Amino acid sequence: MVVGAGVVGAACAHGLARAGLSVAVVDRGPVAGGTTGAGEGNLLVSDKAPGPELDLALLSARLWRELAAETGDLGGERGDLGAGPVEYEAKGGLVVAPDAVALKALRAFAEGQRAAGVAAAEIAAGELGALEPHLAPGLAGGVHYPQDAQVQPARAAAHLLAASGAALVLGEEVVAVLRDASGAVLGVRTARRTLSAPVVVNAAGTWGGQLAALAGVTLPVLPRRGFVLVTEPLPRVVRHKVYAADYVADVASGSAALQSSAVVEGTPAGPVLIGATRERVGFDRSLSTEALRRLAAQATALFPVLGGVRAMRVYHGFRPYLPDHLPAIGPDPRAPGLFHACGHEGAGIGLAPATGALIAAAVTGALPPLDPGPFRPDRAFPEEDHPAAGPGAGSVNLHSVRSREGDAP
Template sequence: MTRPDVLIVGGGVIGCAVAYELAKQGLRVTLLERAGLCAGASGANAALIWPQAMHRDVALDLTLACARLFPTLGEELGADIEYRRTGGMVAIETDAQWAQMTEYVAGQPAVGLHAELLDGAEARRREPLLAPDIRGAVFAEHGGTINPFRLTLGYAHAARVRGATLVTGTEVLSLLRRGDRVTGVRTPTGDLESEVVILAGGAWSGPLAATANLRVPVTPRQGMMVVTEPAPFHLRHVLKPIKSDTDMWRFSQPWPPDAPGKPGYDPNLPPGKGMGVAQTVTRNLVIGSTSRFVGLDRSPTLAGIRYVLESARRIAPAIGQLRMLRAWAGFRPYTPDGLPLLGPAPGVDGLVLATGHDGSGIGMSPVSARLVAAAVTKADPPLPLEPFDPRRFGDS
């Protein structure tokens, strides 16, 4: 293998998108993935694009910048990424939720977004599958869905077409470090060197960085998901049940330091924020998810899956008739402030981080990849890089 300019560790959506952006600029790129492409969170997620559930800060800017790219991204990559902006419906079941959502809708114009509060009759008129006793719904104009496999593989294909080498089934055992510089990676078949190593290892980024005595503050945040058989009905929107415990619902708000979902909170049920029901183009329903800090435990629990299914069935009872095809747990790469780590790693040269997208990495992928590419090539970034600078957590 000829010496690449850039070695990327991890074949999820972020690694593949970065490979594409750098190959497009003529760099020699090699990506190493220990399993298959999409083996991590990029093949285990809820497939939602939902900018209106982002914190009102740079996370929203990043997600909206991506939302503007999705409609034409498939064409650019030469792949059908099955992006559909259906609009989203947040189902309201109680008066307390109605009050919360009234406040939420009123706040949307302040961030340049639009949402509508619908009473039960209007909500059911627009989405007939909603339960007859639903109190109402919020229509969020930006809600939508995408096929995360096709997106990731689309990036991979487009990167290969532009000369990148993507190697699956090759684990990076450690980062090679000489003094204050990361110089390459160690694999079972030998060492590889390059000018720049990009760590895009998702929830596994922390242990990999530790092999070079570096601290990357990424924690796996587990989420359980379910997929059903193709439904005989058509869901017009992406649906979101509101969490049953209203105190845990932080819709579009930053989480306070002691909020549920933060490490330290009871890692058991009831799960943290974020539930969704999306219908794929093949009519299957993708439903989830929970939120737990349980390390890298891949096993969904019966209680977790029951919670996921009950939340969905309560707001759209027809879902209860469907057969379940599969349940699984995936790992969001969670950071302490919920923002990704994009740019040079603290304390060393030669290592760039492209990780930490937590529960939004599909929706944040296109512009994140451009930001990382800009950090590598020293080009002007499409958004300010500072908020995502890994050095914000201090030196290793």
């Protein structure tokens, strides 16, 4: 039994089915109705330092590419959009440095990544234009990451679920995790039915801590809100996933305050997607004009051509964040039969296949594809502060945001 029909839950169902098990998936909403549906589909290795998360990302990058090959989803030699069900696009990433100091730090970061198996090629300032003709002049240089890719997240989740053959129970919230007198898991209960299973996989994303609590265990998953700006359709003015080097520090930060670092990418349909912000404001869904101002200012600083472009819409979601920046993957010894697959923050889509492989190995007792130790759900977590309130609401477009005072990030 997998709780959660986002891409991580779908990958767990897929991995378990491939291991020969019958699987059911239950979710209070539709497929990809939570964080997955609010994601950009990033499959990134470029933003991860050497360590357990990068190992997980490299395994997932290989598994995503294998899945795309199986489904006929690999694009052409230039990384064109795949024709298959997950819309795999091997677009590559480009991380740019505004000055010599940032370039030196980026160079050292990339050197460590290369030692861990990442393909990373330094790009001189004069060569950036060949990769991205519309980049702002004056940048000090960058690093190209050809392994960075993208999928359409909702379609990817739907395909993995369909391929798993899992029985779907959608629109039903889990209200109890059933356990016997010894504490072992027996299944779950929704408002409509009881679903019996000897194994329950917590893939509830941002709500993973709440599901864990229903099983009588603690898992400190916190929501970390993020916004994405979507422009009007354009010619393909941005070829790669492009971001400034300070984005890596934002990803690794545990700050509760608003952080923003523009990640800019084109889409096959024409609109440009502009992320990414991070802030811990609970489940506050109000619109933050400050977050959008920062994104617009940073995006147009990278790509001045976007200065006169309209933002057609804004969307946001909540990343499932754990204080030590690693997901919880594997069995919970406090509740036999309970397995966790949550807390991936903004990397869940990229890390999903490897997570599913680890869960399948843990459930069946097979040899895991990498060391699961760092992802133990019962590991010690650092204590964190919690913000009390979120920002206000408003509306925004790229032109008006950019013209206001106080736009600087």
